[in-house]
Amino acid sequence: MNLNIGVIKGDGIGPEIVTEAMKVLDKVADVYGHTCNYTQLLMGGASIDVHGVPLTSETVAQAKASDAVLMGSIGGDAKTSPWYQLEPSKRPEAGLLKIRKELNLFANLRPAILYDELKGACPLKEEITEGGFDLMIMRELTGGLYFGERKTIEEDGVITAHDSLTYNENEIRRIAKRGFDIAMKRRKKVTSVDKANVLDSSRLWRKVVEEVAKDYPEVTLEHMLVDNCAMQLVRDPKQFDVVLTENMFGDILSDEASMVTGSIGMLASASLNETKFGLYEPSGGSAPDIAGKGIANPIATILSAAMMLRFSFDLDKEADAIENAVEKVLKEGYRTIDIMSEGKTQVGTEKMGDLIAGYI
Amino acid sequence: MNLNIGVIKGDGIGPEIVTEAMKVLDKVADVYGHTCNYTQLLMGGASIDVHGVPLTSETVAQAKASDAVLMGSIGGDAKTSPWYQLEPSKRPEAGLLKIRKELNLFANLRPAILYDELKGACPLKEEITEGGFDLMIMRELTGGLYFGERKTIEEDGVITAHDSLTYNENEIRRIAKRGFDIAMKRRKKVTSVDKANVLDSSRLWRKVVEEVAKDYPEVTLEHMLVDNCAMQLVRDPKQFDVVLTENMFGDILSDEASMVTGSIGMLASASLNETKFGLYEPSGGSAPDIAGKGIANPIATILSAAMMLRFSFDLDKEADAIENAVEKVLKEGYRTIDIMSEGKTQVGTEKMGDLIAGYI
Numbered sequence: 101m102n103l104n105i106g107v108i109k110g111d112g113i114g115p116e117i118v119t120e121a122m123k124v125l126d127k128v129a130d131v132y133g134h135t136c137n138y139t140q141l142l143m144g145g146a147s148i149d150v151h152g153v154p155l156t157s158e159t160v161a162q163a164k165a166s167d168a169v170l171m172g173s174i175g176g177d178a179k180t181s182p183w184y185q186l187e188p189s190k191r192p193e194a195g196l197l198k199i200r201k202e203l204n205l206f207a208n209l210r211p212a213i214l215y216d217e218l219k220g221a222c223p224l225k226e227e228i229t230e231g232g233f234d235l236m237i238m239r240e241l242t243g244g245l246y247f248g249e250r251k252t253i254e255e256d257g258v259i260t261a262h263d264s265l266t267y268n269e270n271e272i273r274r275i276a277k278r279g280f281d282i283a284m285k286r287r288k289k290v291t292s293v294d295k296a297n298v299l300d301s302s303r304l305w306r307k308v309v310e311e312v313a314k315d316y317p318e319v320t321l322e323h324m325l326v327d328n329c330a331m332q333l334v335r336d337p338k339q340f341d342v343v344l345t346e347n348m349f350g351d352i353l354s355d356e357a358s359m360v361t362g363s364i365g366m367l368a369s370a371s372l373n374e375t376k377f378g379l380y381e382p383s384g385g386s387a388p389d390i391a392g393k394g395i396a397n398p399i400a401t402i403l404s405a406a407m408m409l410r411f412s413f414d415l416d417k418e419a420d421a422i423e424n425a426v427e428k429v430l431k432e433g434y435r436t437i438d439i440m441s442e443g444k445t446q447v448g449t450e451k452m453g454d455l456i457a458g459y460i
Numbered sequence: 461m462n463l464n465i466g467v468i469k470g471d472g473i474g475p476e477i478v479t480e481a482m483k484v485l486d487k488v489a490d491v492y493g494h495t496c497n498y499t500q501l502l503m504g505g506a507s508i509d510v511h512g513v514p515l516t517s518e519t520v521a522q523a524k525a526s527d528a529v530l531m532g533s534i535g536g537d538a539k540t541s542p543w544y545q546l547e548p549s550k551r552p553e554a555g556l557l558k559i560r561k562e563l564n565l566f567a568n569l570r571p572a573i574l575y576d577e578l579k580g581a582c583p584l585k586e587e588i589t590e591g592g593f594d595l596m597i598m599r600e601l602t603g604g605l606y607f608g609e610r611k612t613i614e615e616d617g618v619i620t621a622h623d624s625l626t627y628n629e630n631e632i633r634r635i636a637k638r639g640f641d642i643a644m645k646r647r648k649k650v651t652s653v654d655k656a657n658v659l660d661s662s663r664l665w666r667k668v669v670e671e672v673a674k675d676y677p678e679v680t681l682e683h684m685l686v687d688n689c690a691m692q693l694v695r696d697p698k699q700f701d702v703v704l705t706e707n708m709f710g711d712i713l714s715d716e717a718s719m720v721t722g723s724i725g726m727l728a729s730a731s732l733n734e735t736k737f738g739l740y741e742p743s744g745g746s747a748p749d750i751a752g753k754g755i756a757n758p759i760a761t762i763l764s765a766a767m768m769l770r771f772s773f774d775l776d777k778e779a780d781a782i783e784n785a786v787e788k789v790l791k792e793g794y795r796t797i798d799i800m801s802e803g804k805t806q807v808g809t810e811k812m813g814d815l816i817a818g819y820i
């Protein structure tokens with residue numbers, strides 16, 4: 101199979117970790133008889149440096165022409181990076197919001213998995229996490245408050261800022277369907293999160309999710325208020341399978357869930373549209389403080405590449421091979437510094453990539 | 461001193477826990493030579509049962525005529541309670557939003573404290589919480605998304621729901637000042653939480669907070685994005701002193717923080733306006749499943765009464781007396797069932813109230 105992959109190396113540790121993911125993909129291609137054609141695309145700070153804007157229409161067109169995009173992290177250190185002197189619409193993250201919208205990437209999947217080998221890093225007590233947990237946050241990614249109308253006006257000498265949160269039933273329906281589809285391949289439980297005791301958008305959310313649920317009689321649906329969900333993720337993460345929610349709640353809850361695992365350097369993500377196309381990136385940030393040192397953990401990006409094989413190319417066997425290779429390397433005790441613990445063998449970014457590729 | 465206290469017993473366990481707080485207040489009045497005059501006010505489900513609405517203008521007027529209001533919890537079980545068949549504006553929580561607005565209670569203080577005696581219940585590993593933590597979420601309570609315009613419309617057969625998020629600089633300034641004032645009496649650190657990389661309201665928030673900070677040169681100010689804050693509360697809650705944030709973020713983060721302590725039955729809250737007036741209530745919910753069983757933990761409400769003495773009546777000594785009494789009772793090993801652990805003595809709601817009153 102020919103895999104046409106757009107590659108956005110991104111900022112900070114981005115280039116280093118993406119390089120390792122490509123190494124692993126190349127090994128997969130080798131072993132399973134595929135060909136990876138990579139097209140390098142510029143986005144974020146790297147694009148600002150060259151073009152003055154975080155995302156050009158050329159990059160959008162190239163991304164659209166690919167089967168899938170693999171991405172490192174976008175952004176820099178807000179305290180020191182010159183990008184953050186620019187007006188907000190010119191900063192690196194603006195590219196992230198824009199590409200989501202341009203490519204219609206409405207479904208953001210963020211797995212939060214407690215790896216048995218890494219429970220030591222989990223901030224929660226062992227009695228809470230015994231047996232591990234594996235939940236999937238399904239976040240709506242192109243609607244709601246982050247894509248609302250904004251304005252800041254001055255009236256009678258008083259400055260007022262406005263943001264707006266809008267969802268229509270179609271936007272809710274398509275993400276809900278995706279959530280239930282994924283749940284069918286997992287433990288068949290959906291927790292839909294909203295603030296339906298206050299917000300109109302949440303009441304519509306709940307109504308549409310209930311309609312969609314009728315087509316999935318095997319899936320158990322429960323509704324949870326967002327404030328309660330923020331508590332339950334800490335109290336008992338094992339209770340969750342798929343957590344289905346809107347953009348802003350998903351932003352907050354997915355980051356909380358990833359921290360609850362204790363190993364953010366291990367967590368992949370996928371952003372999908374209505375076709376097979378998807379953008380795949382690690383859950384963590386660009387970590388400018390350790391950029392260029394060769395110590396960043398490439399596993400989240402490597403596992404994102406596995407998600408890409410699974411969701412955009414239907415190459416389940418190949419995706420499994422990557423996931424198994426990661427598990428093997430962990431079992432053998434290899435660790436990058438962020439997940440290091442006593443008695444294990446510390447390795448750098450490149451070596452970690454080599455080890456995982458070696459097990460494909 | 462004459463303390464004119466409005467009392468909203470509320471729903472579920474509300475009446476039981478408020479009764480114990482009044483018992484403790486009466487003891488304080490006795491020992492320190494004050495007089496408590498209580499006026500019972502109806503709100504929430506209890507008001508719906510009598511008046512058909514969760515908050516009448518009579519209750520509002522009576523609350524305004526009091527020096528302070530002590531409240532149990534509002535609401536019932538959304539699955540079984542007949543209140544939840546009503547349209548949203550008639551449900552118990554509607555009373556909560558309305559009273560906040562009517563009394564202009566813009567500053568919501570939610571302490572999240574890890575009690576040394578109760579660390580066993582904390583979901584976080586001991587290495588993270590060593591030495592304990594004591595943070596204060598300062599949540600804006602009468603603006604933002606929860607008080608925005610809402611509408612749900614159908615156009616061309618598609619239903620769309622809208623909520624709006626608005627803040628003006630004055631609303632931000634007054635809560636920011638409160639946050640810095642509180643920080644001055646604590647460890648002099650303010651973490652202001654927003655989503656300034658996306659939202660206009662957050663950018664205004666950040667700008668105004670920075671202006672206010674200039675009047676408090678002794679206080680260290682840091683800005684944190686809300687998604688990151690949701691992570692940091694789990695990773696390292698000790699880093700926080702005062703967390704200053706808008707309404708919705710504060711809703712989510714304060715509940716997360718309270719769960720991070722592991723002892724939600726211990727956490728008080730205060731909602732203040734520009735005068736000395738305040739409404740004081742436990743952070744936890746109405747727990748309808750255990751209502752009437754005499755097992756609910758009254759400590760959060762008792763500590764809310766202590767906050768009332770401190771903030772509305774400037775009776776610091778009396779407030780200290782309550783807080784010390786609570787600590788003593790905990791040290792002696794008395795526990796309600798929610799905070800029970802091996803080797804301790806389990807007591808019911810009333811007995812817990814007696815014990816604490818006994819130490820005043």
Ligand SMILES: CC(C)[C@H](C(=O)O)[C@@H](O)C(=O)O
Pocket residue numbers: 193196197246351657658687
């Ligand atoms: C950078 C920011 C705009 C973005 C978001 O909030 O969507 C990020 O936090 C994320 O979660 O991918």
Ligand SMILES: CC(C)[C@H](C(=O)O)[C@@H](O)C(=O)O
Pocket residue numbers: 297298327553556557606711
């Ligand atoms: C009941 C609800 C409207 C309320 C809120 O979100 O403000 C509650 O969750 C709280 O935090 O006091």
